[in-house]
């Protein structure tokens with residue numbers, strides 16, 4: 001019996017409607033039952049919840065909808081539960097007490113749509129800051145994007161840890177290094193951290209609302225700018241969702257090129273993270289070496305695509321430019337980069353002052369990682385064997401061989417090793433894609449996107465990235481973006497426990513979290 | 521000409537300017553006022569061994585109180601507006617402000633919305649605009665030279 005049948009059998013008449021499009025099955029259910037059903041799918045069928053989002057459908061049937069997306073990698077399928085919420089009674093039962101990873105999604109929906117998760121353990125605001133007036137919800141359709149709500153008085157209450165010798169250290173939003181803005185509130189007793197609370201969304205730019213207000217061809221550029229160093233992953237995910245809606249088959253050559261771009265992006269990001277870790281333990285030689293390697297990849301990117309960050313290459317229907325003519329150059333550069341990278345890793349792992357700082361530091365245990373649905377290399381370093389390139393294959397990944405690197409230790413060292421090994425796998429993938437590059441077109445022409453909705457999914461350097469898009473009248477009606485960092489940020493509150501304050505930067509770097517992708 | 525040669529030539533010119541105006545080095549504080557983080561990738565690249573701007577007397581410092589110049593990226597988000605203003609006020613005069621990237625110049629693709637105030641000059645005075653999305657490291661160095669020229673003019677006119 002497959003999962004859908006099990007759900008139907010378990011909840012028979014409570015499943016009001018079933019519809020299927022592509023590999024997505026939508027089950028409309030009663031909102032009173034949502035906790036039970038999510039609990040069943042999550043704990044009994046063992047499927048992770050990968051996204052929760054709302055839509056404002058008051059124009060169609062006078063209600064809001066909330067969607068709970070579960071991923072089933074066994075069949076490359078998605079199960080989506082959908083509940084309906086009236087405007088007059090904008091409340092629904094919270095599932096956070098059963099499924100911890102729902103926490104931020106429900107708070108996000110509360111801010112953006114004004115739908116209240118009842119029984120949520122932490123109903124504070126998330127995206128709308130305390131100076132945001134009550135009752136104003138940006139993603140509601142009757143909120144105009146140009147509105148400038150007045151600033152009001154308000155206070156954000158942090159969790160407090162009290163006791164003899166307990167001090168608070170507030171850090172940010174403007175940090176000492178060149179990193180993005182966010183706030184960290186540490187409670188320390190001497191050097192060890194006994195509590196950390198993060199406060200983000202300083203870089204909230206209203207991206208999801210913007211998608212509803214720009215033309216479809218401009219939207220790809222916006223996707224590229226949600227989390228700048230994961231440009232390709234975001235663009236590809238966006239395009240895939242659109243292509244699914246339009247029922248387009250992408251030319252094989254374009255899929256190969258997309259794979260190459262995605263892996264180039266992974267390589268420079270992973271090397272940058274390793275450079276960051278070396279910097280933060282004050283191992284300047286290693287950092288300089290790694291930063292030079294990263295620059296080598298960025299310069300290769302520029303020679304091949306015209307953009308150091310590989311921007312402007314993807315478009316709905318395929319890719320804009322060919323890179324086949326640069327095959328030899330890419331292969332040669334990568335072989336040199338890989339050789340130097342191996343040397344660097346040997347060097348790092350034989351440097352006691354570095355290893356001392358990263359082994360057993362910043363542990364994220366497997367059950368915590370699972371509970372929070374930690375994704376990407378960070379999840380894999382904590383024993384979660386999950387990779388979208390294999391689980392929900394896209395682009396040309398089905399055709400190639402690669403290993404999914406998993407480690408159990410869950411510390412900074414494990415995350416470093418997972419990334420290092422992934423760099424080598426990425427080089428292998430690019431080689432395979434270049435050697436087997438098919439002839440043919442780069443893109444299919446698209447004039448108009450039909451009305452519809454679909455999910456796009458991709459394994460960005462930071463982990464699984466998800467888009468859910470609904471189109472209508474050749475415009476985007478709703479675009480939900482779920483960056484991997486939105487899943488991973490909360491794990492830092494656990495990773496730092498019992499570690500000392502000076503190790504915080506290393507732990508933070510090893511988690512490689514995007515603020516912009518998270519805040520949107 | 522390789523990237524290395526390009527940087528060598530630009531860097532020497534920059535170094536001369538810094539010596540003329542400041543008689544020492546130029547201290548820069550980078551402020552992310554809501555960028556997509558790609559501008560930060562390029563600011564960080566400035567310190568890698570290829571560009572290595574430190575050798576021309578440019579330092580990226582940890583606090584606005586040590587800075588001669590703010591290098592601001594991103595459209596200013598509603599949530600960062602206050603932090604940017606505070607950072608500006610904490611920077612000693614005479615100070616320069618460079619808006620780096622299309623977003624910082626005029627809001628870029630994020631424009632002027634409920635969440636974004638638009639360009640940096642909506643909040644604090646800007647001396648030089650460095651376009652690009654993100655600007656290449658070479659463009660940032662060039663932008664810094666223009667900013668220094670501007671400061672030189674100001675000093676001559678006794679405006680600062």
Ligand code: SF4
Pocket residue numbers: 225228554555556557558559593594595620621622623624628652653654655
């Ligand atoms: S200018 Fe471009 S790269 Fe810089 S923050 Fe804006 S979108 Fe990102």
